[in-house]
Amino acid sequence: MHNITKGACLGISFALTVGFTNSAVAQDNTDFLQQCPVRSPLFATTKLNPIKDLAPEAIGVRADAADIDSETTLASFTGNVQVQLNDQFLFTEQATVNQASGNINASGATQFTDGYVQVSSDNFRLNSGDNRAYLAGAQYQLQTTGAHGTAELLSISPEQVLLAGSTFTTCPTDQPAWQLSADEINLSEDEAWGEAWHAKFELFGVPVLYVPYINFPITDERKSGFLFPTVRSSQKNGFEFELPYYINIAPNQDATLTPRYMAERGLQMKAEYRTLTEGGSGQVNLAYLDNDDSLESDASRYLWRVEHEQSWSPSWRSYVNILDISDDDYLNDLGSQFAGRADAQLYRHARVDYHTDNAQVMLRAEDFEILGDYRSPYRTTPQLTTFFNWQDSPALEVNLFSELTHFRNQDNSNDYATRFHIEPAVKFAYEKPAYDVLSELRYSYTYYDQAASSSFNNTTLSENPSRSIPQFRLRGRLNLERDFAWGDQTYQQTLQPQIQYLYVPYRDQSDIGIYDSTLMQDDYQGLFRARRFSGLDRIADANQVTIGASTSIFNENAREMVRFSAGQIYYFDDSRVSLFDENSQIADDRSDLAFETRFRFNDRLFLNAAMQYDMEQNNTRKSQTAVEYRIDESNLIQFSHRQVTNILNDDIEQLGLQTVYQVKANWQVAANWFYDLEQKRTNDALLALQYNDCCWAIRVSAYRRINRNLELQATDPMNRQPEFDTGVSVQFIIKGLGSDNSNLFELIEQSLFGYRHPFYLSN
Numbered sequence: 083m084h085n086i087t088k089g090a091c092l093g094i095s096f097a098l099t100v101g102f103t104n105s106a107v108a109q110d111n112t113d114f115l116q117q118c119p120v121r122s123p124l125f126a127t128t129k130l131n132p133i134k135d136l137a138p139e140a141i142g143v144r145a146d147a148a149d150i151d152s153e154t155t156l157a158s159f160t161g162n163v164q165v166q167l168n169d170q171f172l173f174t175e176q177a178t179v180n181q182a183s184g185n186i187n188a189s190g191a192t193q194f195t196d197g198y199v200q201v202s203s204d205n206f207r208l209n210s211g212d213n214r215a216y217l218a219g220a221q222y223q224l225q226t227t228g229a230h231g232t233a234e235l236l237s238i239s240p241e242q243v244l245l246a247g248s249t250f251t252t253c254p255t256d257q258p259a260w261q262l263s264a265d266e267i268n269l270s271e272d273e274a275w276g277e278a279w280h281a282k283f284e285l286f287g288v289p290v291l292y293v294p295y296i297n298f299p300i301t302d303e304r305k306s307g308f309l310f311p312t313v314r315s316s317q318k319n320g321f322e323f324e325l326p327y328y329i330n331i332a333p334n335q336d337a338t339l340t341p342r343y344m345a346e347r348g349l350q351m352k353a354e355y356r357t358l359t360e361g362g363s364g365q366v367n368l369a370y371l372d373n374d375d376s377l378e379s380d381a382s383r384y385l386w387r388v389e390h391e392q393s394w395s396p397s398w399r400s401y402v403n404i405l406d407i408s409d410d411d412y413l414n415d416l417g418s419q420f421a422g423r424a425d426a427q428l429y430r431h432a433r434v435d436y437h438t439d440n441a442q443v444m445l446r447a448e449d450f451e452i453l454g455d456y457r458s459p460y461r462t463t464p465q466l467t468t469f470f471n472w473q474d475s476p477a478l479e480v481n482l483f484s485e486l487t488h489f490r491n492q493d494n495s496n497d498y499a500t501r502f503h504i505e506p507a508v509k510f511a512y513e514k515p516a517y518d519v520l521s522e523l524r525y526s527y528t529y530y531d532q533a534a535s536s537s538f539n540n541t542t543l544s545e546n547p548s549r550s551i552p553q554f555r556l557r558g559r560l561n562l563e564r565d566f567a568w569g570d571q572t573y574q575q576t577l578q579p580q581i582q583y584l585y586v587p588y589r590d591q592s593d594i595g596i597y598d599s600t601l602m603q604d605d606y607q608g609l610f611r612a613r614r615f616s617g618l619d620r621i622a623d624a625n626q627v628t629i630g631a632s633t634s635i636f637n638e639n640a641r642e643m644v645r646f647s648a649g650q651i652y653y654f655d656d657s658r659v660s661l662f663d664e665n666s667q668i669a670d671d672r673s674d675l676a677f678e679t680r681f682r683f684n685d686r687l688f689l690n691a692a693m694q695y696d697m698e699q700n701n702t703r704k705s706q707t708a709v710e711y712r713i714d715e716s717n718l719i720q721f722s723h724r725q726v727t728n729i730l731n732d733d734i735e736q737l738g739l740q741t742v743y744q745v746k747a748n749w750q751v752a753a754n755w756f757y758d759l760e761q762k763r764t765n766d767a768l769l770a771l772q773y774n775d776c777c778w779a780i781r782v783s784a785y786r787r788i789n790r791n792l793e794l795q796a797t798d799p800m801n802r803q804p805e806f807d808t809g810v811s812v813q814f815i816i817k818g819l820g821s822d823n824s825n826l827f828e829l830i831e832q833s834l835f836g837y838r839h840p841f842y843l844s845n
Contacts, residue, residue, distance in 0.1 A: 119776070121228040121254035124200040124221065125173075125193050133166050141179060141186070141210075142166040155182040163188070170196045170215070172206060184210030192217070199224055199243055199269075201236060214239045224269070227300055228254055231261065243269040250276065253777035260285050260777055260816055262296070269300060276300050285778075304330045309338070314811065318376075318415070320345030334358040346376045350416070362392030367420070383408045387420055402432040410453045414789065423787075427452050442469040449492075460489040460499075460597045479509040485618065489597040499532035499595055503618050517560050524553040528618060532595055544593035551589050551621050555612050557582040572638055579631040582610050588623035588658055595619065601666055605692060606630065606676045609649045615661065625655040630676075645680040650697075674703050687711050703727055716827050717744050735759040742827045748774050752783075752826035770829055779815040783829065784808075 133142035146161025157179045159165075165172040165179070165186055177188040188206040194217060195201070204219035215238045222245070223230040234247030244266065251261035264281035276298050283291040297307060309326040326340040340352040350371040357364050369385040387405045394400065405420055405428050407413065413421050421428065431448035447464040465488075471481035483505045491497035505526040512519045529548045559580040566573055599617035602608055609630060614622040630649025634642050651673035660666045674694040681689040693705040705725045712718040722738035740754040752770040757763070770783035789805040 119254050121223070121230065123225070124202055124223040124230070130171055131164070132171075136166065138168065139184075139210075140167075141184060143177075143179060145177075156180055167208070167210070170194070170208075172208075174206065177206075184208075186210070194238075195225070196238065196240070197225065199238065201238070203236065212239070220245075224300065228252065229300060231267075233267075241270065241272050245269070250278065251777075255776065258777055259775060262298075263289075275305050304328075304336065306330045318807075319347055347371060347374050347416075359392065361394065362390065364388075364390035364392075369416070369418075371416070381408070383412055383416065385412060385416075385418055397437055398435070399437075400432075400434045404430045404432070406430070406451075413453070425453065440471055443467070451492075458492040460491055460497075462598070463488055463490055476513075477511055479511070480507070481509070482506050487598075497533050499530055499597055501528065501530050501597070501618065503528045515561065517558065519559075520555075520557045522553075522555040522612075524555075524612075526551050526553070526618075526621065530594055543595050547593045549589055549591060549594065549621075551586060553612065553621075554585045555582065557610070573643070574636045574640075575633065576636070577631065577633045580610070580629075582628040584612060584624045584626055584628070586621065586624040589621070591620055591659060596661060599661065601661065604674060604676060604694060606632075606647045606649050606678045609651055609673065609676055614657070615666075620659055620661060622657050622659040623655070624657060626651050626653045628652075641682070642680070643682045645678070647678040648675065650675045670698060672697060686713060701727065716742060718742060733760055736765070740830050742830060750774060750826055752829050754830045768829060770826055772826055777816070781813040781815070781826070782811075783813075784810045 131144070133144070136142045142165070143157070143159055144162075144164040145159035146163075147159070149158040151157070159177050159179070161175065163172075163174050163177045165174075165177055165188075167184075167186075172186065172188060172192060172194050174188040174192040175190055177186060179186050186206070186208040190205070192203050192206040193201070194203070194206060194215065199222055201217050201220050201222045203217035203221070205217070207216045208214075209216070217236045217238070218234065220233045220236040221230070222233060222236060222243070229250060229252045231245070231249035231251055233245035233249075235245075236248070237244040237246075245264075245268075246266055248267045249261045249263045250267055251258040253259055253261070261284050262278055262281050263284060264278040266279045267281075268277045270276070278296050278298070279294065281293050281296050282289040283293070297305075299305060306329050307327070309328050311326075312322075312324040314322045322342070322344050324340055324342045326338050329337040329339070331337060335355075335357045337356070338354040340354075342350040342352060344350065348371060350369060352369045353367070355366045365387075366389075367385070367387040371383040373380050374383050385405070385407045387403075389403045391401045392399060407418075407428070412418075413425065414423055417423070428451040429448070430451070431446060433444055433446040436443040444467045445464060446462065446467070448462045450459045452458060465485065467483070467485045469481065469483050471479060473479040483503075485501070485503045487501045487503075489499045489501070503526065505524055507522060507524040510521045527548070527550050529546070530544075531546055532543055533545075557580065559578055562577040562579075564575050566575065596619045597617070599615045599619040602611065602614060602616050609628050614624075628649060628651045630647065632645065632647035634646075635644040636642055653668060653671055653673070657668035674696050677691075677693045677695070679689075679691050683689070688710045689708070691705070691707040694703045695701075696703050702725060704727070706723070708720055708722040710718060710720040719741040720739070722740075724734070724736045724738070726734045735758070737757045737759060738755065742750070742752045744750045750772045752768070752772075754766065754768045755764065756766045758765050764786060766785075766787045768783065768785045768787075770781060772779060772781040786806060786808045789807040
């Protein structure tokens, strides 16, 4: 079978907001604000010189000359006229005040401000009866946001600004890239939103869209309304259109409803509900496609997710995170922000925790759903764990761990088990600045009530097996340090050699099912663990010594610049306890040699590497290396190399490149590229280029990645030829009418191989 390349998709997102709220979509304008100029006030307000002791509703005037007619109650003022009424100020060269009605008229160039809006106009009229001012031929600017525009006639009251024959934009330049022009615009100061009737949306002076009515935010406050519509096209989904509607339910609650039309699949409805509680927060997400037209079956496809965390008191807290999908290919076909296309499983869990200084109690239920035609793991329904510790002196500690867990197979209700485990321990720790010693003695007892058969290894199990195992561990470390000078700088080097002896006697555990145990990673830190397997179904026998050392170099500010660690385990006896086969047993005299190194060359350049080297076979079993140049959280370049041998009889070796970089003030590029050296192919590639202006942004991106078709793997598991998905998208973003989704870093985080910090390559 030949490699299949999906047809290129072209996605165009026209970012127009109708009734937008910034709380609905995350907004990050940090770079935008740094590179964009702050719009200067329409006119200087430093010349404001309020008249002192002016009574409310009284009109105060300053001028070079005045002519007051006592019979007509008219007062005329000329030359540097300043009129004050409450918080409203008018500056002009000629003004007339009717002392009886309180009306004010000014002709010629005038300037007006009320603390909310500044206006320059050809004339001015104030009707003090309804406290409304009228200005013709006006230019205006909102003082708090910098939004500005023009109006043939502008009407101002304390709560409202009405503009007739007007324009509106948040671009700080005098020739804005975009603006709204409308017959009428209403700006409400109290509601923090604006409305426009018979509006035209103009880009670079060219009208591109007409809407009879539109409302938009003028501050960061939330408001119900439509969010960004998205229009795209692809061969997989056909023509696609999304129009989210945001609902501001209450100060601590909101919701978003999103119809998503896909020409090849049908209409999908998506919903999101968010809430804040006293000490917690929660979110519910739903997505439902009644009938996927692209499939032969009539089955509906859905996704639902519930997440909530709550702190009930200083000692009690809870957390729930549950995600479910209708079929294994849902993520690959329809996508989701809560799981990646490369995810092999869904993890669901709920827990309640109780903590005090000497006690920890946890009640938990968890479930793994494996995507694809693979063995289903056991559900934990539920698990109760307790941990109590007593420490009368700094050196001596006594603790007690216990666990009661019920496991049940997801596909076979007759395959289940209940496990009880109790483990008292005594620790003696003696610490001095130059050295420390830890001795630990544990005794674990485990009892099972399990079904007579297991779907994992097709063996007959004992119904009520039990296991008692003591464990002894002794570890000693030296803490050495020295100061030295290199060039003009002084440094401190530390050296910490350590040795550990571990003894665990052998117990036959073949009559116990495997419910939550797996082999843990043998990195440098893992060499000094007390157990080789996670969970409690297998406790490996051990009679071994671990030797290792770690050295670091710190600068004058106590910042670690270099670290190098190396260690190895020497086995006195073979370890006979295994998981599913004999590959997890140990018959060698020593383990792989584990290395770890970190370099911090300066505040921007880092290197991290880890390796496990087989001394018997003289080859590298596992290695990972990353070099990263990071200017800040949004500008970085990372090169990586990963290698693993003998994984399901295959070797994996991969080169990677990830970058998000601001080339110039307005240009930003993002890319990732992962190349399989064994298969001689690119597994994941992305290239995006973005132009980011103060008022708008345009993003062009192209990708090519392996398409995870789990149905094909189930029907033809021996097929070694992957499918590839290739696409191109264009997104146009308007700033100021909604959120600024201009950060390219999220693109590489959402790729098949997401970004990893070089110090945490295994995350």
